[in-house]
Every structure is written in structure tokens, then in C-alpha cells.
Amino acid sequence: MVRKKKKLRVERVIIVCVIALVIGFGLYKGITWAFQSITSLLTPDVQEEVVEPEIEKPKNYIATVVIDPGHGDWDPGANVGNVLEKDISLTTSKAIEQALDEANIKAVLTRETDISLSDNKIDDLKKRAAKSAENNANYFVSIHVNSFDESDEVSGFEIYKKNDESHSLAQNIGKNIETLNYSKNRGILDGGKSLQVLRDNMVPSVLIELGYLNNDNDYSYLSNDEKLQEMGKAIAKGIIEEVQTHLLDNSTQNNINK
Known part of the structure; x- marks a missing residue:
């Protein structure tokens, strides 16, 4: 009977640990997403300017x-x-x-x-x-x-x-x-x-x-x-x-x- 109780306690501890890890990972992902979203809202949208190379047109000589x-x-x-x-x-x-x-x-x-x-x-x-x-x-x-x-x-x-x-x-x-x-x-x-x-x-x-x-x-x-x-x-x-x-x-x- 004692062995059975100990086994149940170990299983519960494992389950609690797994649940804690899942919750912790979920919180981490959630916090990271929230931080990135807030940062993107606060940071101005800067687009890289694409400079097209100038193509010199041939002269139309007279x-x-x-x-x-x-x-x-x-x-x-x-x-x-x-x-x-x-x-x-x-x-x-x-x-x-x-x-x-x-x-x-x-x-x-x-x-x-x-x-x-x-x-x-x-x-x-x-x-x-x-x-x-x-x-x-x-x-x-x-x-x-x-x-x-x-x-x-x-x-x-x-x-x-x-x-x-x-x-x-x-x-x-x-x-x-x-x-x-x-x-x-x-x-x-x-x-x-x-x-x-x-x-x-x-x-x-x-x-x-x-x-x-x-x-x-x-x-x-x-x-x-x-x-x-x-x-x-x-x-x-x-x-x-x-x-x-x-x-x-x-x-x-x-x-x-x-």
C-alpha cells in the first residue's frame, strides 16, 4: 500500500512538472509576441530606399x-x-x-x-x-x-x-x-x-x-x-x-x- 502511494506521488510530481513547463513555455511565447508587437508599434516603419542605377541615354548628335x-x-x-x-x-x-x-x-x-x-x-x-x-x-x-x-x-x-x-x-x-x-x-x-x-x-x-x-x-x-x-x-x-x-x-x- 505504501509503495502504491509513493508511485502516485511521483507520477503527480512528473505531471505537475510537465504542466509547469507547458505553462512556462506558453508564457514565454506570449510575452515574446507581446513585446515584439509593442516594439513594432513604437518603431517607425522604415523602408529601404532602392536606388535605381542611372542609365545614361545616348546623345542625339546633330x-x-x-x-x-x-x-x-x-x-x-x-x-x-x-x-x-x-x-x-x-x-x-x-x-x-x-x-x-x-x-x-x-x-x-x-x-x-x-x-x-x-x-x-x-x-x-x-x-x-x-x-x-x-x-x-x-x-x-x-x-x-x-x-x-x-x-x-x-x-x-x-x-x-x-x-x-x-x-x-x-x-x-x-x-x-x-x-x-x-x-x-x-x-x-x-x-x-x-x-x-x-x-x-x-x-x-x-x-x-x-x-x-x-x-x-x-x-x-x-x-x-x-x-x-x-x-x-x-x-x-x-x-x-x-x-x-x-x-x-x-x-x-x-x-x-x-
């Missing part, structure tokens, strides 16, 4: 111009000390490129760095001229610097044109360079037969000699990057005027001017 920085790499061009034609032409060309892009005109440089297009001079010039057809360009502008071994008194910039169709482009560029008052305007010359980059081109083309590097006056701006930047902007302005005057129809011009 014209394409090939800009040819003369010389490069093994061919330095005219030089006085460490001041090289290939560097002057590249600095000026990049300034033209930037100004044209701001005017919604695509500029294609025949070279972006100090390189040549070929180890052979004739082939190099052919490849430069070929950039016009490859890019369906409207105009071609080559940038160079002059030098005259026989005298350092000769100064000024001059522009060579491919043909009569190129005259307006040369004229617009020349009058804008002239406003800088860096040096005198030596005029527009015919280069369609003597200069290969003009001769091999199928679009209106000009070659600009920015000045005479061995002349003290011209050297003062040809060796100055800030003035070359201004030179590039002036050339770009002439190209822009040519595009707006002779390339675009009236409706397109009205849309640009709005």
Missing part, C-alpha cells in the same frame, strides 16, 4: 566632325626644345572635342593619346583621312603647328582648305581664332592637292596651322596650355557656326535655339 591632332608618337612634328607640335595639336584637339560635345556635336579624334596610326607616314595620313568615312562624318579638321627654318620673323595662323566646299568652314574658324588676338591671320590657302589628309577626304576638310613655333610671339601662346584651350574653343565655335548655317535645316535650328 553632326559629326573628325578632329585630327597632327603627328604623334615617333613623329613629333615641329619642335622648340621640349615644346612639340604633337603635344600642342592634341591639347588643342581635346579642347575642341569638349566644346563640340557641349554643343551636341560629336567629335571623333583620330588619336586620343601620343600614338601614331602607322609606322609609315603615308599610311598614317591615309588612316587619318579614312576616319571621316568610317564615322560618317560631316567635316574633317586637322590641327598642326608651323615652323620656318629660314627666319623667326614669320608669324600667324593659316588655314588650308580642301576645295571651295570647304571655304565656309575655313572662314568661320579663321574669324573666331582672329578674335583671340594671339597672332595675325595669314588667310585661307588651297591645300586640296598638296596635303594628303585633305586630298584623301570626301567631306569638307581643313587643316589649321596654329602659328609658327620658332617665332617668339607665336611661341608664347603655343607653349601655354590655357591659351591652347581658348584656341580650341575658338575653333569649335567656328565649326558650330558652320554646322548651324550650312548643315542644319531651319526647323532643326529652331529646336536648338529654344
